[in-house]
Amino acid sequence: MGKRILMIEDHEDNRRILRDLLTSKGYDVIEAENGIEGVSAAETCRPDLILMDIQLPGIDGYEATRRIKANSETRKIPIIAVTSYALSGDDVKAFEAGCDAYVAKPFSPRDVLAKIRDHLVSG
């Protein structure tokens, strides 16, 4: 079975673009539309990696990351933060919240593949 990736992203169009690419590369993709759903899916589905959008309705991606990293059952899952604008300091905040890497929007899904591979190997 392919590695399982949890994608937490509130915009359907963005989920579609990522889903199309990741499934075509053999990954098993599960999706959550907000932070609460995402934290819960991390606990129940135990993905191999999480792509975490930061701007989410309800709790944001930083808070969702903190909750996932605070749970000993899910702490080891690598999280790649998807920030909107890295220069504004989102990258620093992402690392502080416990993210393992970040990618700034806009990005091509191809650009994120290498990062996903790196973190799946090291994880």
Add this chain to the structure above:
Amino acid sequence: MKSPPLILIVDDNPTNVEIFQTRLAANNCSIITALDGEAGLRMAREHLPDLILLDIMIPKMDGISVCRRIKSDTSLPFMPIIMVTAKSESKDIVAGLEAGGDEYLTKPVDHRALVSRVKSMLRIKELHDKVHEQSAQLKFQLETATKIQTLFWPKIPELEAGSRIWATSLPAAYVGGDFYDVIVLPDASLLVYVADVSGKGVPAALIMAALSTKIRIEAQQQNEIDALLATINAGTHQLISEEGFFITIVLGRYWPGTGKLQIVLGGHLPPLWQGKSGAHQMVFARGMALGVSPDSRYERNEIRLSPGESILFYSDGIVEARDKNSELFGSERLTNIAANSKGPPFGKAVLESVRLWQEGAPAADDQTILEIWREEKSCPY
């Protein structure tokens, strides 16, 4: 309609003509007459009567043929025709109506029926003329509005460092609800956007005019485009939403010298970036359309255009253009055009492909494109 109304009587029987003439003249109508089909047709074309009383059995050209010729000549104004036929010939009545006749009378003619049918047909003629006149006025106003709308399109400035901008907007109706602008900010960066008001025609164009002015004013106060869009949404939300509209927008701020480009999306399709590694769909930070919620917040995306790269802002009329089988042009075709072009610009090629795609089918939506690109530096030696 003429005053008094002008009626053409076409009948080969002088007694009938005289009876009709006397009756109708007593009802304040001017009368002209013809005794055969050819003369009737000629007089109809020459005098453009308000009504024709047309006997079917007449020499040289029968009434059915005269009727068909008048009704099929689109250069003639609407002239109601009452077919006159012998009572026994019911198939003539059907043939007369199928040839475009509007009413019929049977002989021997009941004089009260004659006068009331003539009056009824003249009322229809008058209404028809009024509608025709109003539609001509409306067309004139729309043509004027279309000319005025082109005054909103900005003059695109010359840019440094090989940066170029090209934009165009093709309305589906006379005036469109799509718009774009290029505004030079005090630090020589440019504010550019493509926006699309839901709906088309005059109401959409008026909303467009209001919003375009608002953006030009606010842009002088607020340069950060995420905050600018939030301010514009908050300031126009009530106006837009109360009238049942919403507006999608892709707004960018571009620094021509360095190629830096910031983008915010308000419910609009993300732009297509043709980078060094090709053109493909990208994950953008997105926000809500204007007029949806008064406190929408927006996130900035940032890219850098290198020489030889291009970015295309476009409205949904591009990807939702349909061919004659109703198939959508689609974002994949759009991406392929960019991917297969040798280098920027490719906006004109996109428009041309869309035009060919929808050949034979009417454009259902406004189509707008704004492209920013940097020319590839070439070796001068």
